[in-house]
Amino acid sequence: MVHGGAWEIPGVAAPACRTGCRRALEAGERLLDRGGSAVDAVEAAIAVLEDDPVFDAGIGSHLNLRGKVQLDAILMDGETLEAGAVAAVERIRNPIRLARRVLEASRHILLVAEGAEEFAREQGMPLCLPDELITEWQLAAWLRCRDAGHSSAHHFASPQGTVGAVAIDATGRIAAGTSTGGTCCKYPGRVGDTPLIGCGCYADSTAGGASSTGLGEAIMKIVMAKSAIELLRGGAEPQAAAARMIQLLGERGRGAGGVILLDCQGRIGACFNTPQMAYAYRDSTGGLVLSP
DSSP states (O other), rough: HHHHHHHHTTTEEEEHHHHHHHHHHHHHHHHHHOOHHHHHHHHEHHHHHHTTTSSSSTTTOOOOOTTTEEEEEEETTTTTTTEEEEEEESSSSSSSHHHHHHHHHHOOOOEHHHHHHHHHHTTTTOOOGGGGOOHHHHHHHHHHHHHOOOOGGGGTTTTTOOEEEEEEEETOEEEEEEEEOOOOOOOOOOSSSSTTTTTOOOOOHHHHHEEEEOOHHHHHHHHHHHHHHHHHHOOOOOOHHHHHHHHHHHHHHHOOEEEEETTTOOOEEESSSSSSSEEEEETTTTTTEEEE
């Protein structure tokens, strides 16, 4: 299952969101069909979403207060409980791929900013120019905020959605991941929920996997992804667990967002308290489900 963020998706952007989520889902499915792991599938799906400027991840992300893109991502292997994450990187086209390298080749879980980019060079990953991540669409929205004061109205028709994916493979291994460009006009160095284990995502093959989206400061308060998995561990159905977490996000976190879940039986759940959430999955008959 993949998501492209929970926000007020204008009608003009809905077809592109559906197309992007479908392409990401299919990228993950192809790997699983060839015997790939859940980690492989999640990485592949999120990389497709990062390359799609309709979403707030990778290319086309929101600009911060200084007019720069700073990216966060996390990937977690539910079989080992190992995770890799990066935050505030400015020269990485696909931060989910760097998160994979942190997971597999570092003794740490989270690397940030210049240190994360140095690790990328050591791993032989190419760095991009910061301007390569900026689209005309987002630059125009940022200029409106700079000149008239920050307002969500300046971004109504622009990409706003954090992206994520959860998967279970033929061996029962579960993985989850999330990637984002954060919020528009965020303070330089601001890190939200996305790269924080248990907040932006969590995976445990004995229970399930989750990926969060929405206001990071609110999601962090309730440790949403880990809390959702613990509901699954306690016997909750995925849809009921997702609904409970979004209720808690609004009541205690006082924020808006969404979450997707997949339990160790392959059952899914999705819930949000925003006008829409972009997501895609296969139902029990193999049929494609797309939203919005």
